[in-house]
Amino acid sequence: MKVMRLLSSLKHDESERGIFHLGRALAKNGHTSIIVSSADDDNDLVKRLERDGNIYHQLHMYKKSWLSILQVAPLRHLIEQYNPDIIHVHSRTPAWILHLALRRARVKHRPKLVSTMYGFYSINKYSQALLDVDTIITVSDSVTNYLRKGLHREEIDPKSIKRIYRGVDTRRYPYRHNPSVYWLRRTFAEYPELEHKKWLVFPTIIGNEYGQEWLIDILGNLQEQFPNIHAIIMDEDHRDGDVAHEDFRQRTNTLGLAERITYVGRKRNDMREWLSAANIVMALANQPESIGINALQAIHLGTPVIGWDQAAFSEILQPLYPQGLVKKYNAQALCKVVKSQLESVTRPEMTDKFTMRQMIKETIEVYQGLYEALQKEQKALLDAHSLQRSKKHLKVANSPFIDTHDKRTINTKINLLKKPPKITGDSVANIEQTANDKAVVTNKSKMDKSKTEHDYKQ
DSSP states (O other): OEEEEEOSOSOSOHHHHOHHHHHHHHHHTTOEEEEEESSOTTOHHHHHHHHTTOEEEEOOOOTTOGGGGGGHHHHHHHHHHHOOSEEEEOSHHHHHHHHHHHTTOOOSSOOEEEEEEOSOOOOSTTTHHHHSSSEEEESSHHHHHHHHHHHHHTTOOOOEEEEOOOOBOTTTSOTTOOOOHHHHHHHHHHOGGGTTOEEEEEOSOOOTTTTTHHHHHHHHHHTTTOTTEEEEESSOSOOTTOHHHHHHHHHHHHTTOGGGEEEOOSOOSOHHHHHHHOSEEEEOOSSOOSOOHHHHHHHHHTOOEEEESSHHHHHHHHHHOGGGEEOSSSHHHHHHHHHHHHHSOOOOOOOOSSBHHHHHHHHHHHHHHHHHHHHHHHHHHHHHHHHHHHHHHHHHHHSOOOOTTOHHHHHHHHHHHSOOOOOOHHHHHHHHHHHHHHHHHHHHHHHHHHHHHHHHHO
16 A cells, blocks of 8 residues: 655644654555655654655645645656555645646546645635545544534535544653653753742743633732742743734733743743643633644643643543533633642543554554555456456357358359359450460460470480
């Protein structure tokens, strides 16, 4: 089975898309994994892919860029070169490039198409390319429900939809992982205000949709009961021109809460340590979340998570840590749940749900099902072709047979069909003259022969 996957970039880590784990699993099981993205060939992520047995090609299919149209012909060439059985697109721009490339592609068979919807994309013309596939993979039930409603509203034929939750690599995020002493010492040296504090980790950047303003309500209402409460935000301490960031900073300064907040930056490779060291991980997105990968990672590490009872957070916390669900969307209900958790710590139990292994298994099952359907279609076409040829041979066999090699039979039939020539007076005279001429020639030949024999004897 040959699987080609198309991505705009490799910057999204494997926790969301499973690019590296899925490629490794395909190669390990004897399949061919081909990945097409915009990353340079000398990129560390590309080297990692190739080391795992993937075939990598660089095509610049940037999101929402008209220059991506220039990659139609190169992509068509790659499809003709590898003739993949499955093509999996992970975003909308590569999906459009794929559909344009397949229009004139000279392939033995048309590949089966798979797309993944990672969020609540608008059901419009731009998203149409993700919908015109054989199977759509959604990352949560909330995305599935949103998609079905959108397809019904736009009167689009329902597609084959398969929900596959994003998974966590339990080897990288083991249960009850503790940060090393070296990491803790380095962190306290860089951020001395964090020592001997209860950490509320906000594992995302500041933005209108991420809900950082709820931290102000928590800190303002609980600072007297919990003097050592402290919020940690995974973002820079300043961003020029960002209205949401500037508004949050001004509000915290005005309310005297700035000293209770630490910004540690967003480009970090030690997210696991922060999540495992946290007392509580906050999932406060104002808009419905489709994946909630940070909440998943924290749950698998055994760290309590508090989040709104909506979308992906609800789907994650309901089966794994219902104590962290905030039923009502208001500050009073949120502070009540945070207070309860700080007073009596109850950690999530170890779970085998929402794992990377399960995600890879279900994704390969989708590929395998489409591959088997493709094989059946090809077999049906071959059977139909064979049946057509058999009917043609039977038709020839039942038609009258004439031996073209028997010349006597043909000549006899031709002679029987010919009419006897009509004899006239002139015809009789011509015949008699011809006979006399033949007799004269014969007598002359006999005389010449006798003369030759006589001369020979002499």
